[in-house]
Amino acid sequence: MKKLTRRSFLGNSTFLSFAGMLGALPLMGSMHKKPKGDFVHHVYFWLNNPDSEEDKAKLIEGLNTLKAIKEIRLARIGVPASTNRDVIERGYAVSWLLFFDNLEQQEVYQKHPIHLKFVENYSHLWSKVIVYDSVDM
Structure with a gap:
């Protein structure tokens, strides 16, 4: 050695x-x-009947139909986490988080027949919707 x-x-x-x-x-x-042109679309839904698990399940069922839209790169359905700090908003029932490659694909999503049908069939379930759109810097 x-x-x-x-x-x-x-x-x-x-x-x-x-x-x-x-x-x-x-x-x-x-x-x-830098990722190329990420566009983030985050939607929060407040239900007309906030205590109704049936209405929440129906809304989630509807959101799952939107996943068929090919322009969506990534989709996530969420509910409020158990975290509890002053800055956390937990009043919503369901959140819908989407990632697109760019603004144009998000605009296609907005006008897509599946999205329009979703609004028509499920909008009676919610009392309030807040949308946060952002682009990657």
């Missing part, structure tokens, strides 16, 4: 560290790349 000197150990360690960093450079560069 070859005896390892301090000098050769340090030299090998430095080389391996440098080589490892070179391999990680593409990954580090991609961490700073």
Whole structure:
């Protein structure tokens, strides 16, 4: 077995560290790349009958039909979490979080027949809707 000197150990360690960093450079560069034009559409629904689990289930059923719209990149249905701080709004019944590649795809979604049918069939369930639209910076 070859005896390892301090000098050769340090030299090998430095080389391996440098080589490892070179391999990680593409990954580090991609961490700073901006996603192309993300558009976020977040909708909060307050029900006419806030205590009705049946109405909530019906609304969630309707939201699930919207997932068929191909312009949606990612869709999530949520309910208020159990967190409790002064800044948290927990009065809504259901939230609908959507990600699109750009504003144009979100506009297609708004006019899509499935979306229009959803509003027609389920709008009687809610008393209030708040929408937060945002774009990636």
